[in-house]
Amino acid sequence: MTSVEKGFDTVTARRRCLQYRRRILEISQQVTALHVAPAFSCLEMVDLIYHGLMRPSPKGLTCGFQDSFLMSKGHGCLSQYVLLEELGILDKKDLQDYCTPVGQLGAHPDFGVPGIEASTGSLGHGMGIATGMAYADRIKKDDRHVFVVLSDGELQEGSTWEAIMMAANLNLHNLVAFVDLNDFGGLARMSEGHPAFYPVLDKIRAFGWEAIEVNGHDAGAMYEGFMGRSRKLPFMIVGKTVKGKGVSFMEHVPIWHYRSPNKEEYAKALMELGEDSL
Amino acid sequence: MRNTFADVFYEAGKREKRLAVVVADISPAGSIQKFREDFPERFVNTGVSEQIMIGMCAGMALRGLRPFAYTIATFTLFRPFEFVRDDLCYQNLPVTVVGIGGGVTYSTLGGTHHAMEDVAVAGAIPNLSIIAPCDPAETKAATLWCVDQTRGPVYLRLGKAGEPNLTEQAGPWEFGKLRYLRKGHDVCIFSYGPIMKLALEVASFLEQKGQSVSLISAHTLKPLDREGIAAALTQHQRAVVIEECVPRGGLSGQVKEIASDERIDCRINAFTLKDEFIHCYGSHADLLSAHGLDLQTISSRLKVV
Structure with a gap:
């Protein structure tokens, strides 16, 4: 399955994501705690945003992009860091120095770091900032999209719904959000502890957004959904994902929200992330 | 103070096209209503959603606008506290958070509307400047300063309406100086x-x-x-x-x-x-x-x- 003829090469994207997963695991060996699994669940979304959706900037805005990206689920930022490294916006050394006193990258994105457009980490902030950005772009008549990746846990924050409602009130069709619906907060399964949270898609639509639900690891489906949007309303892709996607013993296991793999686990994970896994 | 703020803000809005105001369901007093009519795109009412009032101001400031968040002091500062802290102060954005009814100005509305600790709370946050004018004349000077400043976030603490002018004989107002x-x-x-x-x-x-x-x-x-x-x-x-x-x-x-x-x-x-x-x-x-x-x-x- 490929969307290459329609503008996004999903085969190459899968290859990139495999390398990103390996790189994230490599970084995980430098620190005792980080967010591997939440980065793995949104990796295809972040890759699609940078490689398929963000338009290169003729004016050199925001690290070479005309559009903006906010990692509202800040704890998933390793996925963004590896993308920014690959794009040359961050250096290899930046990632080597991750979470150390000589580096500039921490476990949550920090405004001012190249490629990071807002400080996130506290959940429920990204959507409001994105709404303000998208509104400012509209009144300034700047042709810019604002892309946001939200976690499902973040949809439990009232502020996220305040912003979702406001973005619809303002009819911000330049705002595009992805929900990384991996079914886990830091503690447990959302569907078990908070069944009233579902269905998500209906709620988003009820708040005045155009929304679709697809497999959040299927870049082709997300790309086609984005291209097929009406461009009249703010648009959300609810992506059903697997927390820890790609490494069998990490998938759906809450401890990997925080933990770094030990040497044995690291080796095992790399085995699973070989070329033959594509 | 409130009316002076509104008059000054409206006049500044005519020359400074980046100026915007984001309110959370507060009825626009005096010239803020005129601002709304003359510059509808630069007036946003988030409804009773103070967190997003602050969050939107941050996003707008990141795009180069000069937003003012405006509602009753308890609701510009206490209700969305962490948004003021993270979105505005941590990122050091030039947004003015206007608190109407600082202190216990809203004397008939009960304790939920008293901002008794606003200065203490605001003062604890790094990067946040605090200006508390004592009369309409100082409000005018402070508002003009806030419009043009690039220093970072400001908590502009105002009273309500009808305060007398007390400082007409004093020297010029200067930010950061007694x-x-x-x-x-x-x-x-x-x-x-x-x-x-x-x-x-x-x-x-x-x-x-x-x-x-x-x-x-x-x-x-x-x-x-x-x-x-x-x-x-x-x-x-x-x-x-x-x-x-x-x-x-x-x-x-x-x-x-x-x-x-x-x-x-x-x-x-x-x-x-x-x-x-x-x-x-x-x-x-x-x-x-x-x-x-x-x-x-x-x-x-x-x-x-």
Whole structure:
């Protein structure tokens, strides 16, 4: 399955994501705690945003992009860091120095770091900032999209719904959000502890957004959904994902929200992330 | 103050196209309504959603606009506290958070609408400047400063409507500098915000008792003019602080701290709100009086013969 003829090469994207997963695991060996699994669940979304959706900037805005990206689920930022490294916006050394006193990258994105457009980490902030950005772009008549990746846990924050409602009130069709619906907060399964949270898609639509639900690891489906949007309303892709996607013993296991793999686990994970896994 | 703010903001909005106001379901007073009519795109009402009022201001500032968040002080600062902290202050964005009804100005609305600790709360956040004008004239100067500044986030603490002008005879207003409303040599009185009216009464009382009094508007509470305060403490034998703020985290403690740090031998009397919520209703003066902030209580405690 490929969307290459329609503008996004999903085969190459899968290859990139495999390398990103390996790189994230490599970084995980430098620190005792980080967010591997939440980065793995949104990796295809972040890759699609940078490689398929963000338009290169003729004016050199925001690290070479005309559009903006906010990692509202800040704890998933390793996925963004590896993308920014690959794009040359961050250096290899930046990632080597991750979470150390000589580096500039921490476990949550920090405004001012190249490629990071807002400080996130506290959940429920990204959507409001994105709404303000998208509104400012509209009144300034700047042709810019604002892309946001939200976690499902973040949809439990009232502020996220305040912003979702406001973005619809303002009819911000330049705002595009992805929900990384991996079914886990830091503690447990959302569907078990908070069944009233579902269905998500209906709620988003009820708040005045155009929304679709697809497999959040299927870049082709997300790309086609984005291209097929009406461009009249703010648009959300609810992506059903697997927390820890790609490494069998990490998938759906809450401890990997925080933990770094030990040497044995690291080796095992790399085995699973070989070329033959594509 | 509120109307002066609105008038100044509207006029500034005509020349400064980046100026915008984001309100959370507060009826736009005076010229803010005109701003809304003349510049509809630069007026946003988020409804009763204060977190997003602040979040949107951050996003708009990141795009180069100069947003002001505007509602009652408890709802611009307390309700969305972490958004003020993270979105505005941590990112150091030039957004002005306007708190109407700072202190206990909303004297009939009950404790939920009292911002007794606003200065203390705002003062604890890095990067956040605090300006508390004492009258419409200072409000005008402070608002104009906020419109053009690029320093970072500001908490602009206002009263409501109808305050008298007290500073017409004073020198020019300058951000971060004490302002002498009158200058004497025995006692200096520090105050800020609408309670300056009471400070003026206390000054007159002391003068009737033969004291030579300096009356000082400490309108910029952060960054505080520490040098100016040290100089005032050095030049007077006695200092009085009158503020509409809880006992800790406001101006009083800082004045004492400066005296201690600089080893200045100056007797200091502080009059603040108590560390207690207020459960009574009445005029602004009635509420202040409930916490001992009235001329009779202060004058008796000053024990001037």
